[in-house]
Amino acid sequence: MEYDDGLIACETDALVIRRYDLLLRTRRIPYSEIRRVTTVHLSGLRKWRIWGGDVRHWFNFDARRPEKPLALVLDVGGYVRPCITPDNLQLVVEALRAHGVQVSGPA
Secondary structure, three states: OOEEOOOEEEOOOEEEEOOOOOOOOOEEEEHHHOOEEEEEEOOHHHHHOOOEEOOOEEEOOOOOHHHOOEEEEEEOOOOOEEEEOOOOHHHHHHHHHHOOOOEEOOO
16 A cells, blocks of 8 residues: 555555545546546635535545645546545655656646
8 A cells, every 4th residue: 555544545556535425435446547637726615525526526525625725636537527635645646646647737
């Protein structure tokens, strides 16, 4: 395990997002399925959204999200893009890049 904060984990072959869907199940995304990742500033309603999303973005449950300034938006080829707010964003970005995933945006 390269990174694990309880909600987000970077394993040897996949990114793991815990408390992801309506039943709070885990979503496992192989690095090979991640087309690119964009770092975005959390502001407005996104900063206060502790779970759920709009028609385009989906946030896993994270009660500490209002304390975090940045999020990672994952393009996995579908219409809805998973959005995560790891406790240590820089370590997750480094792990993603180490697995060949393109990461752009502010960091």
